[in-house]
Amino acid sequence: TSIDQERLWFIEQLQPGNAAYNIFSASRIKGPLDAAVMQRVVNELVARHEVLRTTFTVVDDQPMQVIHPKMDIKLTPFDLQSLPPEERQQEALRLVTEDFSRPFDLETGPLLRVGLLRLSANDHVLHVNMHHSVTDRWSGAIFEQETGRLYEAFASNKPSPLPALPIQYADYALWQRSRAESEIYRAQAAYWRQRLAGVPFVLEVPTDFPRPPIQNFRGARVY
DSSP, rough: HHHHHHHHOOOHSTTTGGGGGEEEEEEEEEEEOOOHHHHHHHHHHHOOOOOEEEEEEEEEEHHHHHHHEEOOOOOOOOOOTTTTTHHHHHHHHHHHHHHTTSOOOTTTTOOOEEEEEEETEEEEEEEEEEGGGGGGGHHHHHHHHHHHHHHHHHTTTTOOOOOOOSHHHHHHHHHHHHHHHHHHHHHHHOOOOOOOOOOOOSOOOOHHHHHHHHOOOOOOOOO
């Protein structure tokens, strides 16, 4: 595991079933959409990126990545066309929010969920939910870009236009761990321990509101 994956695994042990580390997106797709092609696209991405087929287990009290050789995603559209048109978007929002709030099991997986809602023949919502241990916002943007390129190719009966990946996330995790054992890393860590010696363990930073006794993760985005 990478250091970040170990941190997220540790947090999961402290707060099992916490959905705060779900990373999600929903895309409204206008125009004709072939669900079978989209399912092929998703499974091509799962086959392409090992980290999307990853779960975690414990070996000698330490979390370890388990990369599964194969993982199939079934993408069955959930049809909302039976609802009155004015109710479809609200029901889509409810279903997407419900899925985003469902936690992942880091040990059993999968740590990726993809759903497709059909509001009409030419109006769909594709929603993607992943645990932070297998993605981040930067990686999510890559997932979206590759989804578009693959769908365009597969819908035209063309092969994948994406080049083979030279490294996988597990390769990065090994590099990160080896770097953490290097002399350069030890020297940098020693420098910051010296610079930060004696600082307060808790920063007394003023806040707008009192801290709740139990963390609730309620917040909002402001653009």
